[in-house]
Amino acid sequence: MTSDDDDLLRLENQLCFAMVTAARNVVAIYRPILEPLGLTHPQYLVMLALWERAPRSLNDLATDLALEPASASPLVKRLEKEGLVRRTRSTEDERRLDIDLTDAGLALRARALDVPRQVMAAVGMDLESVATLRDGLAPFAGRAPAAR
Template identity: 50%
Template sequence: MVTEDAAVGDPLALEHQVCFALAVASRNVISLYRPLLEPMGLTHPQYLVMLALWQHSPLSVKELSRLLQLDPGTLSPLLKRLEAGGLINRGRAERDERVLEVTLTAAGRELRREAEKIPAAVFERLNMPMDELLQLHAALTRVIAITSTAS
């Protein structure tokens, strides 16, 4: 935790930067997922897409982009790889042919069973009390909300 006194000493000290702590924590947490996702044939960004689809399928590309806070140009290659892997289908929505819709295939729906083990495995690897993780999640969610409206 950065104290006010420490931040005053050198406002540019690396160890006092929120961006540095977030970047390193993000890399480290994502690396915990890698060995869990590899047997499923997923990268972490692909896993995030699948999480959104397991919760909300079908979704338009626009809705998926908004949920994941990814621009469509970043999302498109992820969707192409998931489609090539037989986990999703992309096609025009019946209600509006202008809308590109993403749906899960049977294999994509089935993969959820395997993925259900991931949260517990990550929790175990983090070895942090649940209340601390919930507080961290709440704080990060506030940071996301603040920075999303600021940009």
């Protein structure tokens, strides 16, 4: 066994460790930024998806968030309790649950516009650096790099 082999197994050299640690730290960075909006990080992701396109089915929303519908459902229910979204049965298919934004949910978007800038400032990165990092993670996230 060579020292190169030993280096391969060092914790600090593991991609998985770097990504898990980074993910935990990213959520910690977002927490105080999202707190004034009354959102947790997972709820923020739901709102981002709905600000892009609403109404949409729970299944569609869950797919975009890389979640199972059973995991997305409690997030949506909590946002509904907060008055930010409404859940309704589809008139076309009663098995489908449609999620739409309320007026309060739409209004929250304006308050959230500064979140990305605050995050970039917190980590000392500009938009280009963040985009490069995000696109570099795309193969691990199972997604194609974002179009710029």
